[in-house]
Amino acid sequence: MQIDVIxxxxxxxxxxxxxxxxIAVDVLRATSTIVTALSNGCKxxxxxxxxxxxxxxxxxxxxxxxxxxxxxxxxxxxGNSPFEFMTPEIEGKxxxxxxxxxxxxxxxxxxxxxxxxxxxxxxxxxxxxxxKLKKDIVILCAGTKDEFSLExxxxxGLIIEETKRRIELSExxxxxxxxxxxxxxxxxxxxxxxxxxxxxxxxxxxxxKEDVLYCAKMNFINTVxxxxxxxxxxxxx
Amino acid sequence: MQIDVIxxxxxxxxxxxxxxxxIAVDVLRATSTIVTALSNGCKxxxxxxxxxxxxxxxxxxxxxxxxxxxxxxxxxxxGNSPFEFMTPEIEGKxxxxxxxxxxxxxxxxxxxxxxxxxxxxxxxxxxxxxxKLKKDIVILCAGTKDEFSLExxxxxGLIIEETKRRIELSExxxxxxxxxxxxxxxxxxxxxxxxxxxxxxxxxxxxxKEDVLYCAKMNFINTVxxxxxxxxxxxxx
Numbered sequence: 001m002q003i004d005v006i007x008x009x010x011x012x013x014x015x016x017x018x019x020x021x022x023i024a025v026d027v028l029r030a031t032s033t034i035v036t037a038l039s040n041g042c043k044x045x046x047x048x049x050x051x052x053x054x055x056x057x058x059x060x061x062x063x064x065x066x067x068x069x070x071x072x073x074x075x076x077x078x079g080n081s082p083f084e085f086m087t088p089e090i091e092g093k094x095x096x097x098x099x100x101x102x103x104x105x106x107x108x109x110x111x112x113x114x115x116x117x118x119x120x121x122x123x124x125x126x127x128x129x130x131x132k133l134k135k136d137i138v139i140l141c142a143g144t145k146d147e148f149s150l151e152x153x154x155x156x157g158l159i160i161e162e163t164k165r166r167i168e169l170s171e172x173x174x175x176x177x178x179x180x181x182x183x184x185x186x187x188x189x190x191x192x193x194x195x196x197x198x199x200x201x202x203x204x205x206x207x208x209k210e211d212v213l214y215c216a217k218m219n220f221i222n223t224v225x226x227x228x229x230x231x232x233x234x235x236x237x
Numbered sequence: 238m239q240i241d242v243i244x245x246x247x248x249x250x251x252x253x254x255x256x257x258x259x260i261a262v263d264v265l266r267a268t269s270t271i272v273t274a275l276s277n278g279c280k281x282x283x284x285x286x287x288x289x290x291x292x293x294x295x296x297x298x299x300x301x302x303x304x305x306x307x308x309x310x311x312x313x314x315x316g317n318s319p320f321e322f323m324t325p326e327i328e329g330k331x332x333x334x335x336x337x338x339x340x341x342x343x344x345x346x347x348x349x350x351x352x353x354x355x356x357x358x359x360x361x362x363x364x365x366x367x368x369k370l371k372k373d374i375v376i377l378c379a380g381t382k383d384e385f386s387l388e389x390x391x392x393x394g395l396i397i398e399e400t401k402r403r404i405e406l407s408e409x410x411x412x413x414x415x416x417x418x419x420x421x422x423x424x425x426x427x428x429x430x431x432x433x434x435x436x437x438x439x440x441x442x443x444x445x446k447e448d449v450l451y452c453a454k455m456n457f458i459n460t461v462x463x464x465x466x467x468x469x470x471x472x473x474x
Contacts, residue, residue: 007244007385007412119310148244150411174387174434175244181430182415185422197411 001169002136005156005176009104014111014229021125021135022112023159026142028152028199029080030102032119032215034232036082039223041091047103051103054096063090066098070206081211105142117225117232120155123221127162129235150197154190157183158218191216238406239373242393242413246341247381251348258372259349260363260396263379265318265436269338269356269452271469273319276460278328281468284340291335300327303335307443318448342379353470354462357392363455364399366472387434391427394420395455428453432461
């Protein structure tokens with residue numbers, strides 16, 4: 001089993017995903033929030049790219065969620081903070097969600113055989129899932145505005161480490177080796193590393209330090225969001 | 238002083254280099270070879286992108302050097318192995334050189350105020366030079382065929398570490414932080430890491446393991462190639 005890591009969405013080509021399991025990673029905050037929502041009883045999440053699409057796809061009873069520039073979209077029920085997705089109001093509900101980079105990563109992965117959402121929170125569970133799916137793996141870091149984001153790279157490094165603990169990997173691409181090393185160097189100080197990276201600092205300035213600290217928790221949730229048709233649902237082990 | 242690292246040439250935009258010192262890095266093997274040549278008495282190296290340009294720019298007494306697919310170009314005096322540039326024949330000579338990725342990185346940096354060539358071999362000397370030049374720094378990893386190469390990233394991480402030993406850096410971009418961490422995780426086993434990466438394995442298969450081991454030597458040469466007009470000459474401290 002091979003793992004490739006791609007540094008950001010605009011670096012990826014659709015054909016790289018054919019016959020693979022793709023794990024889309026947007027630690028701050030889209031995939032952390034999706035993992036949290038599904039582990040709190042949300043029935044399914046429909047990731048879309050635009051506000052317009054979100055409104056068009058909303059059916060009776062669905063909630064709308066999403067952010068632009070880290071802020072909730074006007075008229076939407078929820079933003080993109082994981083803490084908003086820990087309430088009983090989302091239980092049994094479908095949520096149509098649009099975020100800046102995370103949903104782009106999920107859509108870019110369209111040609112993959114299986115598409116999962118990964119975060120620090122569910123890295124170990126992701127490793128369990130990819131072993132069951134028995135395909136080579138691509139970890140697609142969402143990044144920010146077409147640039148690499150450290151927190152996504154560290155998460156890729158953690159998922160690789162968790163997978164290595166379970167099986168012997170046949171190969172890692174150069175970027176995967178680099179991210180695995182970067183994770184191992186920082187594993188004793190992940191919170192600090194994520195607070196110091198560009199998105200971590202930006203969210204702290206906006207008063208969202210608690211979000212950053214929550215998203216930095218490792219292997220805290222066993223839910224793996226799995227794209228079934230257009231809806232992310234919990235992967236059934 | 239700030240350091241940004243760019244993962245590969247196609248990821249860079251010309252305007253990112255304005256008013257900066259750029260260090261172009263192609264550890265296997267272009268910049269390692271340029272460093273070696275200048276430290277062995279070569280008068281100057283003219284980096285060009287194509288074989289045709291190399292032939293057109295050759296003046297009386299100049300040597301032609303370069304590779305395609307890791308092999309010497311037919312009719313050229315020298316290939317791209319650093320060991321070819323340790324002979325008395327290059328003393329006092331100008332060399333016109335074309336390589337696949339390294340010279341592209343040097344040309345892409347055109348809008349920078351200062352352009353240096355960096356390698357594992359001269360990382361500490363690069364740190365000394367950038368301090369004298371007093372500009373923010375961009376380390377441009379050449380990569381291979383538009384993809385990130387681990388050895389270039391580890392070299393960027395080493396140059397950052399050497400710079401941090403000399404001054405307090407005001408800021409690193411996310412990719413620079415990741416590369417610095419990856420270097421620190423591997424610093425006790427750099428040879429092994431570079432033998433395992435994609436280019437390291439490819440060169441070993443071609444019987445060029447000695448080249449890889451030589452290029453993995455850290456802080457071994459004090460020469461810093463500095464682009465003056467169209468010619469790389471040793472930076473004068």
